[in-house]
Amino acid sequence: MSRSLRCNIACALALLSTSVLAAPQSLTVISFGGATKQAQDKAYFQPFNASGAGSIVAGEYNGELSKIKAMVAAGHTSWDVVEVESPELLRGCEEGLFEKLDQTALGDPADFVPGALTECGVATYVWSMVLAYDQSKLAKAPKSWADFWNVADYPGKRGLRKGAKYTLEIALLADGVKAQDLYKVLNTPQGVARAFAKLDQIKPNIQWWEAGAQPAQWLVAGDVAMSAAYNGRIASAQKEGMKLSIVWPQSLYDPEFWAVVKGTPNKALAEQFIAFASQPQAQKVFSENIPYGPVHRKTLALLPAAVQEQLPTAEANLAEARAVDAEFWVDHGEELEQRFNAWAAR
Known part of the structure; x- marks a missing residue:
């Protein structure tokens, strides 16, 4: 084999190896669909993809824990991050369906509304x-x-x-x-x-x-x-x-939470995505597209007054709420x- 041919093959293999290594890791994120998912796509999924950190595969479900239980029991987790309501977060955490999160990777608790950072979940919005x-x-x-x-x-x-x-x-x-x-x-x-x-x-x-x-x-x-x-x-x-x-x-x-499904091989990337989606600028885009209340305290100041008035977390709207x-x-x-x-x- 000629030296030039060996070089061409070696160079091609090197380029292939580099492209494989550079391919972003996919992360499956499951939410409730509809208008909320459309807002999540604009605020979180597309910008996260553009950052090069990972590639979001977005899906939806109706909030039932049964499929998550089956995945965890079988030891085959195909979902990484799921959106859950607060009772399901507590129940799933108690039953070992969700990973315990590294709080230090998610931000300063003082920057979030009370109760936003929990053992197994991070609040993403208030509805x-x-x-x-x-x-x-x-x-x-x-x-x-x-x-x-x-x-x-x-x-x-x-x-x-x-x-x-x-x-x-x-x-x-x-x-x-x-x-x-x-x-x-x-x-x-x-x-x-x-x-x-x-x-x-x-x-x-x-x-x-x-x-x-x-x-x-x-x-x-x-x-x-x-x-x-x-x-x-x-x-x-x-x-x-x-x-x-x-x-x-x-x-x-009530707040909705991001949780990480137990046994996912992508836990670190899942936490990286949740931290990304918890930043004020990302939450601003979300609340501009659907008026659910942001959980990061610095987000409200970034939003126009007309948008703030429609949010559950606006002071006037919380006054007589439960x-x-x-x-x-x-x-x-x-x-x-x-x-x-x-x-x-x-």
């Missing part, structure tokens, strides 16, 4: 379950969940999420329970019975939704007069010109969801 309505279809604006129950003055169907969580809280708020006493009451058999009795009052008027996009669609179509809804979905509809309004008092707010009690739903979620399903089926 609210709100009362929403189409202002063009009602003679007067509702002001509370009590008005939601008032089918005499506000005739029509009511949209509620098909599940115990949030629905039972809403029922008790409609029945006059103060926000600060909500879980104290719901933590008793009498309180649970009271919530279901309140739901009985409007059961014929309820139209159950299971996808976050449904409330806005139903409101615009006139299928429901009012609906419980995720604030970001209503804001997205407003951006598209739909005349929908939000009632912030008595809203229920945080969802994640520990309550970890302790009682299974039994209450079973009871709810049996009640809804009757």
Whole structure:
């Protein structure tokens, strides 16, 4: 073999080796889809890809832990980072479904809202379950969940999420329970019975939704007069010109978290992605695309006043809101969801 041919082969192998080494490591990130995922793509996935740190493979699911449990049990983890609600984070952490995170790699806790950095997760945004309505279809604006129950003055169907969580809280708020006493009451058999009795009052008027996009669609179509809804979905509809309004008092707010699936071989890159997505500039882009509240304290100052006013973390919107009690739903979620399903089926 000639020296030049040997050189050409060696050079080609060297270039191939370099290109393989330079190929960004892929990271599978699973979230809830819809408008939220679109905002995550603009704020986090595309910029992370552009940074050269890794290549995001984005997927979606409905929040159930069953698939994650199956992966961990089988010892074959194909998901790296997942978006989870706060009760699922606590439950998954207790059951060993999520990796314990290196807090030093994620930032200074003082820069984040309280509770954002936990043993197994990092909060990514704060959302609210709100009362929403189409202002063009009602003679007067509702002001509370009590008005939601008032089918005499506000005739029509009511949209509620098909599940115990949030629905039972809403029922008790409609029945006059103060926000600060909500879980104290719901933590008793009498309180649970009271919530279901309140739901009985409007059961014929309820139209159950299971996808976050449904409330806005139903409101615009006139299928429901009012609906419980995720604030970001209503804001997205407003951006598209739909005349929908939000009632912030008595809203229920909760953070969503990033968690790293137990057994992933990409834990270090997963933590790098979460740290990247937790920076003020990245969170600014996210909140500009969907008005969920940022968890990094320095983000709000970067946002226009008009955007800040739509966020669950805006001071005025938090004033009469109530945080969802994640520990309550970890302790009682299974039994209450079973009871709810049996009640809804009757």
